[in-house]
Structure formats: C-alpha cells, structure tokens
Amino acid sequence: MPEVSEARQPDTSEARHSAIEQPPATGTEAEGLDVLAVPATAAGLPATAQGHFAVVNTNGTLARGFGAVSSVRLAVGQYQVVFIQDVTRSAFTATIGLPGSVGGSPPGEIAVVGRAGVPNGVFVQTWNSAGTPADRSFHLHVSS
Template identity: 60%
Template sequence: MSESSEEQVMQQPEPSPAEVEEATRTLVPATVAGMPPTAQVFWAVVNANGTLARGFGVVSSIRLGVGAYQVVFSHDVTRSAFLATQGFAGSVGAAPDGAVTVVGRAGLATGVFVTTYNTAGVLTDRAFHLGVLS
C-alpha cells in the first residue's frame, strides 16, 4: 500500500501494564518445539457415511442421521477448540462447497458433534476433517 492511499490501516494498540501482567501470570511455559507441555492435538478424517478414514487420538466416528455425526476421542475435549472443514478422505478430487459446524457432544465429554450442509443450507452427508486443540 502506498503512502498516498486513502485506506486506513488499523494499528494494534499497546497492551496496558495490567493486560501484560494478567497474560504473563497465567502463562504456561513452552517446550523447545513451542507448544506448552500440556498441549494436545487430536484429529479425525471421517467419510460421508460416518466411518473413520484415519485419525490421531480418535476412538470412533458414527453417522447419527443425515449430515449429523459423532466423533469420539481418547481424552476429555470439553475445554478444547474444534476446527472442521468439508473434504474427501483421499487425495483425489475436490469436495463440493458447503458448510460444517462443530460443538462438544452433549452428555459425552470425549465427543464432538459435527453437522455438514450443502450450499443451500440443507443437512447433507459430507466427508470432513476435524481438528481438536486442547
């Protein structure tokens, strides 16, 4: 962007001393690799029919109904972040457009509930990739 551009760029404000104190008081030290020693990453690749294609730390996956899935991991994931995207399990082709939503599985601390939709917003069976960051 040139200096003559009329676009304004939002600059980050400096954190206050209180914000710095709060952030460093609860800091978990990183390992040599940069991750805190308590960090865990799990993932699953699930076929449109609910079968598990592959994963890490995943115990099972099932299709609960049209576009609705349950994925169970080996650890409690209730305080984790979930990331998902539609995508085939293989390495050929491109998945159709659509949407995916993720949330912890009600009543199952080790589970994640996933829904997949087509571009019209209709529940549709779709393969997906799911990441769990703890």
C-alpha cells in the first residue's frame, strides 16, 4: 500500500510571528526620555535642518530648485549640481523623472554621490535600463 503524505499546513504559531516583530520598547525608550530635541522654526523644521532640491533637465540645465546654484551635463549620463552650501556631510536622494507634470519618464537607473573637489556639489550618473550611460532628467534632494 502506498504511503499517503499529509499536506503541510503553514506554521501560524504565535512563537513564529513574535520572532519577526519588533520587541517592545522599555524604560527610557518607551518614555522618550534623554532625547535632545532641536527647537522647531515657525515652519515646523528644526533650526538646523536644511533641505535643498534640484530638478535637472536631460541636457543638464536646471529646471528649478531650492538652494541649487547651477547644474551642468558633464558627459553622457553624468551631471554636476551645485548648491549654496557645503553638502559633504549631507544625505542625497535622487530619482529619474521628467521636470514637468506631463508625460512619462523613460525608464532608467540613477546613482548619486558628493562631487569630488567641489564641497557644494553633487555628482549624478544616469543609465538606461540596460545599464548603458544615458541622459535622463532627474529630481535630486539634499538633506543637511
């Protein structure tokens, strides 16, 4: 007589689920003690927070920005964006995207890093989806 195997049921035990959840906050973590806060401005941001952005056209020209001084296309898929302050200790976020509000952006990839030798600058590289350098318009945010 052939063996009959039982279908395995998913493990729904409480122990399994608790292993993937965060542990509860205790002590000063739960109370929010010992947290040094920076007083907020009238706009709600800490006085030390700086958020700058640039929207850059495919040809490297600056479409618009806040705190952005200039942008330039250096080579195919390579751009430099310069801001009003030193951004060497900042965080950068960039995404491929059209500068306007109409149409769809061609797909691609993007990478961003501080600009070597330019403390106020950011270096952006863009590629098509096949990994070949390609000119793409993009949105760049700098958090300081």
